[in-house]
Amino acid sequence: MSTLTALARALAAERGIAQPICTVRHVHVSDRPLVLIPLALAGEANAPLAVMVGADRQSPRLIVVHQPRNRDQRFAFAARLAGIVLAHVDSYRTAAVVTPEVGGQPAERDRDAPQIIVPNPAGIGFIRLLGRSTRFRRSTGEHAVDPVVPVLGRWLTFFAERSEYPGSCLLLAATEALALHWASGQSPVEDLNLAALLGWIDPPPEMTGYEGAIAAEDPVIWPPAGPATDPTFDNEILAPLIAACGRSGVSDAVRERSRSSLETALSAQLVPTWTLVWRAIELLRALPAAGRLAARWDADKGAFTSYAEFLRDGGPPQPRRDSAVAAARRLNWLERTQASYAAQRALDDPLVLADYRLTGEAFGGPVTAAEPDRLDTAGKRRKLRPLITLATEDPIRVEPGAVLVSPARPGQSARVVSVSARSPDLPGAAPGSGAWSPPNAVFGAEASRPPAEVVLELSGGMGRALTAAPGSVPVVGERLCYTTLTDSYQMHGLFPAREETPWTHGGPPPEYVPVDADAVEEWS
Amino acid sequence: MRNAVNDLEARLDRIRGAAAPRNHNARTIAALTSNPGCARRAIMDAAGVDKQLLASRMGFPTKFGQSQFAIGRGNAFETQVKAGGCAELLRLLREHLELSIPEVSYDNLDEVGGNTCREVRHARTRALLARATRSDQDAGTLFDHPLLRLQVGGRPVYLEPDLIAFRLRNRFFVVEVKSFSVIDGQADGEKVAAAAIQSAVYVMALRDLLAELGLSPDSVADTVVLVCPENFSNQPTAALLDVRKQLTVLRRQLARLERIDTLAELLPPALTFDLRLDEHGIPHRPVGELTSDVRTVPARYAPQCLASCEMCFFCRDEARGMTAALGREVRDELGAVELVQVVLRLADGSLAGAEDQAEAAAILRAAARLRSECLGGAA
Numbered sequence: 001m002s003t004l005t006a007l008a009r010a011l012a013a014e015r016g017i018a019q020p021i022c023t024v025r026h027v028h029v030s031d032r033p034l035v036l037i038p039l040a041l042a043g044e045a046n047a048p049l050a051v052m053v054g055a056d057r058q059s060p061r062l063i064v065v066h067q068p069r070n071r072d073q074r075f076a077f078a079a080r081l082a083g084i085v086l087a088h089v090d091s092y093r094t095a096a097v098v099t100p101e102v103g104g105q106p107a108e109r110d111r112d113a114p115q116i117i118v119p120n121p122a123g124i125g126f127i128r129l130l131g132r133s134t135r136f137r138r139s140t141g142e143h144a145v146d147p148v149v150p151v152l153g154r155w156l157t158f159f160a161e162r163s164e165y166p167g168s169c170l171l172l173a174a175t176e177a178l179a180l181h182w183a184s185g186q187s188p189v190e191d192l193n194l195a196a197l198l199g200w201i202d203p204p205p206e207m208t209g210y211e212g213a214i215a216a217e218d219p220v221i222w223p224p225a226g227p228a229t230d231p232t233f234d235n236e237i238l239a240p241l242i243a244a245c246g247r248s249g250v251s252d253a254v255r256e257r258s259r260s261s262l263e264t265a266l267s268a269q270l271v272p273t274w275t276l277v278w279r280a281i282e283l284l285r286a287l288p289a290a291g292r293l294a295a296r297w298d299a300d301k302g303a304f305t306s307y308a309e310f311l312r313d314g315g316p317p318q319p320r321r322d323s324a325v326a327a328a329r330r331l332n333w334l335e336r337t338q339a340s341y342a343a344q345r346a347l348d349d350p351l352v353l354a355d356y357r358l359t360g361e362a363f364g365g366p367v368t369a370a371e372p373d374r375l376d377t378a379g380k381r382r383k384l385r386p387l388i389t390l391a392t393e394d395p396i397r398v399e400p401g402a403v404l405v406s407p408a409r410p411g412q413s414a415r416v417v418s419v420s421a422r423s424p425d426l427p428g429a430a431p432g433s434g435a436w437s438p439p440n441a442v443f444g445a446e447a448s449r450p451p452a453e454v455v456l457e458l459s460g461g462m463g464r465a466l467t468a469a470p471g472s473v474p475v476v477g478e479r480l481c482y483t484t485l486t487d488s489y490q491m492h493g494l495f496p497a498r499e500e501t502p503w504t505h506g507g508p509p510p511e512y513v514p515v516d517a518d519a520v521e522e523w524s
Numbered sequence: 525m526r527n528a529v530n531d532l533e534a535r536l537d538r539i540r541g542a543a544a545p546r547n548h549n550a551r552t553i554a555a556l557t558s559n560p561g562c563a564r565r566a567i568m569d570a571a572g573v574d575k576q577l578l579a580s581r582m583g584f585p586t587k588f589g590q591s592q593f594a595i596g597r598g599n600a601f602e603t604q605v606k607a608g609g610c611a612e613l614l615r616l617l618r619e620h621l622e623l624s625i626p627e628v629s630y631d632n633l634d635e636v637g638g639n640t641c642r643e644v645r646h647a648r649t650r651a652l653l654a655r656a657t658r659s660d661q662d663a664g665t666l667f668d669h670p671l672l673r674l675q676v677g678g679r680p681v682y683l684e685p686d687l688i689a690f691r692l693r694n695r696f697f698v699v700e701v702k703s704f705s706v707i708d709g710q711a712d713g714e715k716v717a718a719a720a721i722q723s724a725v726y727v728m729a730l731r732d733l734l735a736e737l738g739l740s741p742d743s744v745a746d747t748v749v750l751v752c753p754e755n756f757s758n759q760p761t762a763a764l765l766d767v768r769k770q771l772t773v774l775r776r777q778l779a780r781l782e783r784i785d786t787l788a789e790l791l792p793p794a795l796t797f798d799l800r801l802d803e804h805g806i807p808h809r810p811v812g813e814l815t816s817d818v819r820t821v822p823a824r825y826a827p828q829c830l831a832s833c834e835m836c837f838f839c840r841d842e843a844r845g846m847t848a849a850l851g852r853e854v855r856d857e858l859g860a861v862e863l864v865q866v867v868l869r870l871a872d873g874s875l876a877g878a879e880d881q882a883e884a885a886a887i888l889r890a891a892a893r894l895r896s897e898c899l900g901g902a903a
Contacts, residue, residue, distance in 0.1 A: 001853050003857045003858070003887055004891050004894065006853075006858050007858065007871060007891045007892065007895065008895070009854050010847065010858060010864045010871075013849075013864050041593050042591035043594030043597035045753065045756050132707065185850070186827075186850065187827035189828070189830065189831075189851065190827060190830070231590055231591040231594075239593070351895070354897070394894075522756060522757035523757075
């Protein structure tokens with residue numbers, strides 16, 4: 001957490017309402033997201049109890065397992081859920097567009113991709129486990145299941161794995177998406193409660209965020225957003241209803257009544273969260289989209305298309321554990337994505353960039369001098385290299401020679417010529433002179449400190465002539481930020497092919513061959 | 525010395541009041557390590573105060589209930605592990621301790637000839653373990669439901685673990701049976717951490733007992749055997765857990781509780797948390813009076829308390845306006861300044877701040893300037 005976010009939390013606590021920590025939206029929100037709220041039976045590894053699911057706020061679908069410990073009912077549940085999830089996924093497999101790929105063959109990509117939204121990170125955990133417990137099943141032989149069950153398992157696993165990629169939006173947890181944009185006046189631990197977090201962001205009328213959050217902690221009014229249920233509900237309501245559904249020797253009418261009572265009780269546990277998730281979606285949609293968001297969603301679409309094609313071509317289920325090469329490649333990919341996602345958010349959003357200005361990785365201020373026609377004559381050919389001077393109150397940790405970029409002028413790079421503290425006697429210290437700021441800039445008395453001056457040499461984005469195209473060089477008085485962050489393409493690591501895995505890493509992993517043990521694995 | 529101990533005992537008894545003391549168990553002892561700096565919790569636990577009842581009386585009830593489904597699953601799993609003279613467990617021990625265990629004897633210490641009294645059961649546990657240590661047989665012995673005893677804050681606490689102490693070649697191993705799943709070799713980190721610290725409590729209690737018998741601490745392994753269901757099944761699997769770190773933390777905490785007298789000395793002599801329960805168990809102590817007495821003992825609220833302490837909602841309410849209530853990370857980022865109001869006044873420049881706050885103040889002012897630059901009037 002940054003100091004700016006911490007300060008926003010302090011402000012939220014004082015003002016009694018959540019404070020923004022972003023000026024734009026950094027998560028993609030689909031036009032018709034599939035909202036999925038799972039409930040699981042307490043104590044079990046992954047025993048689905050119920051799920052409320054749908055892409056239409058007005059008509060949620062409820063699937064209930066009347067005997068959560070019954071294996072057949074679990075697979076029947078998985079098959080029904082598959083009917084909804086797979087139909088949603090397939091509806092995006094329609095028209096493909098051809099996209100040029102950097103340094104490769106043009107690839108086809110679906111026009112859009114499906115998005116699943118769950119209430120909280122534990123909901124993502126549920127999807128991962130449900131994927132794990134269904135993707136190895138078989139539709140033939142002993143313990144055969146509905147053919148859609150293993151397909152569902154593979155898709156859920158895909159969504160869960162993809163959610164680990166920074167900036168990916170195929171599967172979102174509502175609490176995380178909200179907490180990315182608002183600071184509440186409570187702790188991050190309490191933010192995991194969707195009702196409490198929304199209590200801060202969007203308190204009921206006549207209530208402060210604090211009161212809204214406290215009210216939201218009452219499990220009778222706001223049942224937990226799952227997958228865990230309220231223990232009191234389990235003991236007092238759920239247990240007798242499940243027992244009634246399992247009673248033998250009763251008429252069909254009585255059994256039907258028991259089942260419908262159970263469904264009513266579970267629906268009552270789920271509806272409040274259903275409303276909250278849609279409210280969260282509404283709040284997120286109201287924010288303007290960040291500039292680089294569309295490109296990230298394109299990458300999600302690409303991942304969706306390639307996985308759909310992999311499945312179509314008969315690809316095997318995801319392994320239980322990654323092989324050595326796959327794990328290394330995945331880690332490298334996650335690291336690169338993390339770095340570029342952080343840079344993209346900062347370049348898109350001045351309030352996120354402010355975090356970096358506070359730590360000295362970026363700075364901002366007015367242009368105080370500009371030499372737009374300066375030529376670099378040192379080489380064989382003369383080059384247009386304008387100089388600008390920026391005055392800033394921000395702490396500076398960049399050193400001469402560093403290459404920076406301004407979010408406002410992404411096509412232009414700026415090399416630091418000098419950093420100087422301006423003294424009243426020496427206005428506009430000449431480039432190359434002046435005292436260097438130490439690499440670990442220390443804060444002085446912020447208010448009394450005179451602004452530092454940074455001289456930058458610009459290149460690129462000014463046209464081909466020796467005079468800069470109009471508007472391509474910042475003018476005196478313009479306010480700009482510069483940063484060391486970059487989201488430019490980074491080389492990915494080179495890894496051996498799967499069959500060339502070195503002996504230090506266990507040698508080539510065996511090819512996945514579906515085995516009976518996987519398909520008939522106990523799920524109890 | 526003896527007087528001092530008696531004084532403290534009398535003092536803690538007065539603080540608790542007329543109610544019978546609440547007993548510690550492995551879970552509550554483990555919880556002591558989650559917020560060691562909290563004097564309120566230390567005093568209440570040392571005195572055996574019923575925190576749940578106290579918090580309810582003050583208007584801040586907590587629900588630390590457990591679902592009967594979770595309890596049922598836990599019991600079913602334990603039964604399965606122990607079925608047939610611990611057949612499943614033996615298979616796991618052979619695999620994981622890589623021991624050739626030809627056969628083992630099994631002692632259930634659940635009751636002694638129908639007598640379930642704690643003292644009797646503890647004496648029997650002691651006698652059996654003593655006999656086991658004297659025997660030179662190489663064969664293993666399993667002890668089910670031993671009743672151990674640990675000194676906590678100068679008082680003996682009986683621990684009744686659902687565990688099996690397993691003795692092999694002059695060493696005891698603690699076996700902890702838990703019902704959370706290990707899926708593809710991975711389990712929930714928080715649950716494993718909780719299991720590790722609880723097992724460490726048992727290791728410590730077992731070591732205490734053996735020390736009384738004149739045996740060195742080495743006679744209890746600092747590696748425990750954790751038995752959990754594998755994947756989505758009810759089949760048990762086992763893993764070895766190194767609990768050396770947890771033992772160090774616990775030892776430090778328990779030593780601190782031994783020094784509870786220094787904490788108690790700072791409190792007003794007449795302090796009591798007595799609820800004045802009538803014969804129906806209904807409290808009659810005025811809430812205002814009770815609350816102001818509770819407030820005399822300083823708490824150190826952190827959001828982590830919400831998961832482990834019955835007093836959490838009361839303390840959270842009390843900590844409103846403190847940066848600590850926003851979480852440790854937030855507090856650190858705000859330069860460890862205690863009050864939210866002070867943070868905001870340092871940030872807007874209306875307060876210069878003490879000398880040792882100069883650096884924090886400068887960063888906060890910079891942060892506030894950047895926020896208002898980016899958000900305009902809305903900052």
